[in-house]
Amino acid sequence: MKIAIYGSRRQHDHLTRIEAFMKALAAAGDEVVMHSKLYKYLVSLMPLALGAVTRVTDRGNFDADIVISIGGDGTFLRTAMWVGDKEIPILGINTGRLGYLTSLPVTCLPTLRGLIDSDRFTVSRRRLIEVVSPELNIWPFALNEVTISKDDSASMIDANTTLNGVDLADYRADGLIVSTPTGSTAYNLSVGGPLIEPETPVWVISPIAAHTLSMRPLVVSDTSRLTICPDGRASHFRLTLDGRWTALDIGTTVELRRARFDTLVMRPDNIDFATTLREKLHWGLD
Numbered sequence: 001m002k003i004a005i006y007g008s009r010r011q012h013d014h015l016t017r018i019e020a021f022m023k024a025l026a027a028a029g030d031e032v033v034m035h036s037k038l039y040k041y042l043v044s045l046m047p048l049a050l051g052a053v054t055r056v057t058d059r060g061n062f063d064a065d066i067v068i069s070i071g072g073d074g075t076f077l078r079t080a081m082w083v084g085d086k087e088i089p090i091l092g093i094n095t096g097r098l099g100y101l102t103s104l105p106v107t108c109l110p111t112l113r114g115l116i117d118s119d120r121f122t123v124s125r126r127r128l129i130e131v132v133s134p135e136l137n138i139w140p141f142a143l144n145e146v147t148i149s150k151d152d153s154a155s156m157i158d159a160n161t162t163l164n165g166v167d168l169a170d171y172r173a174d175g176l177i178v179s180t181p182t183g184s185t186a187y188n189l190s191v192g193g194p195l196i197e198p199e200t201p202v203w204v205i206s207p208i209a210a211h212t213l214s215m216r217p218l219v220v221s222d223t224s225r226l227t228i229c230p231d232g233r234a235s236h237f238r239l240t241l242d243g244r245w246t247a248l249d250i251g252t253t254v255e256l257r258r259a260r261f262d263t264l265v266m267r268p269d270n271i272d273f274a275t276t277l278r279e280k281l282h283w284g285l286d
Contacts, residue, residue, distance in 0.1 A: 001116075004033040004064035004088070006079040008071030009041040014095055018042070018070070019049045020110035026052040028113055033062045035082060038070075060084040066116065066266070070106075072096020073186070077242045080143050085261040089123050091116075092265075098280050100185045103267040121266045124198055126182045127222055128259035131241060133252060141259050142241040144183030148228055148254065149175030149208065149238045151247060156211060157232040164225050171215055175208040175238075176228060178256055182265075183242075185280075193217040197273055198265075203256075226256040 003025060011018060022042075025032055026049075034042075034050075036058040043050060055062065060082055067090045069079035076092045083090060092102030093109060108115065131140045150157050159171040179188035181196040184204060189195065193206035194217060203224070206217040220226070229251065230237040236247040239254060248254070278284055 001028070001066070002031045002033070002064045004035075004062055004067040004083075005038065006035045006067065006069050006075070006082050007038040008075045008095065009037060011041070011070065011095065014070075014106050014109070015045060017106060017109035019046045021112055022046070022049040022052060024110070024113040030113075031055075033057065033064055058082075060086070064088050066091060068093060068112075069102065070095060070109075071102070072099060073101045074243060076101040077143055080263045081139050081141075081242075083263070087261055087264055089121075089264040089266045091121070091267075100276060100280060101182070101265060103271050103276075115268075120269050122269055124265045124267065125262040126198060126265050127180055127201065127262055129178060129180060129203070129222075129241075130257050130259040131239070132255040132257065133239070133248065135248065135252075136239075136246065138241060138244045138246050140241070142183075143180065143263050144186050144242045145177050145179040145188060146254075146256060147175055147177050147187065147208075147238075147240040148230055149240065150232065151234050151236045151238050155233050156209075157230045157234075157237055157250075159207075160229045160231060161205070162227045163220060169215065171207045172211040173207040173209055173215065177204075177206045177208060178226065178228075179204045179206065180222070182263075185277075188217075191217075194219065195277065222258045227253055228256070229253045 031054045032052040033055045034053050036056050039056045067088050069076045069092045093104050094102035095106045129142045159176045161168045181198045181200045184196040188206050191206050193204050201222045202219050203222050207215045
């Protein structure tokens with residue numbers, strides 16, 4: 001089996017488990033592609049355990065049957081960018097805190113190779129947002145959300161928004177979040193946006209600290225064409241995609257559309273969206 005591994009470099013508390021996992025891959029005769037930053041971190045700590053690693057790269061020019069992401073949800077988002085449009089299933093191992101995307105605890109690592117062979121996993125197709133804008137210098141896809149916000153301490157912005165070519169609203173606010181269902185448990189939730197089942201074909205438009213109380217989160221189809229043109233007193237605004245950001249000139253139009261590919265998320269058969277919400281949000285425990 002060809003297995004690709006991406007991971008956070010803050011793994012000091014989990015090195016024993018990672019070493020056991022890597023030895024299991026070698027014993028199974030697997031071919032392993034590892035992201036270069038993780039490899040450089042591990043090779044000085046467990047050089048004898050990395051025998052299965054046949055390729056080290058920070059680029060997306062690799063092939064694999066499965067990708068393992070070791071870290072939190074932020075690491076999973078970076079893993080999705082590393083995989084890009086290849087639609088290889090990604091299995092998240094949670095070494096962070098909440099872990100909506102990373103469905104297995106790090107304690108599973110020593111036995112993970114056997115779990116993969118058990119075929120007790122479900123693959124969920126997660127839609128992404130593609131951003132089209134001139135002078136965009138970051139990967140233009142978001143699995144969680146796209147955020148348009150004021151730059152640093154500047155005054156609020158006017159986010160002039162159209163939906164399928166029709167004027168929708170001028171959002172006077174600190175910013176505007178356009179979230180996928182996958183991202184509905186992230187920034188969107190913190191500003192009062194709704195929780196949405198992951199495979200529902202919609203986006204959520206949620207203003208950040210809106211000046212007018214009538215500006216509420218709005219759910220729209222993800223086949224929509226959404227354009228946002230920020231205006232304001234500052235010379236720039238901030239465009240953020242899953243934590244990656246760039247500054248654009250005020251007045252630059254940003255177009256959002258559904259990406260032509262999906263991110264494939266693996267999860268155990270016994271873990272579903274309702275179970276995840278109950279565990280992470282502590283529903284039913286009070």
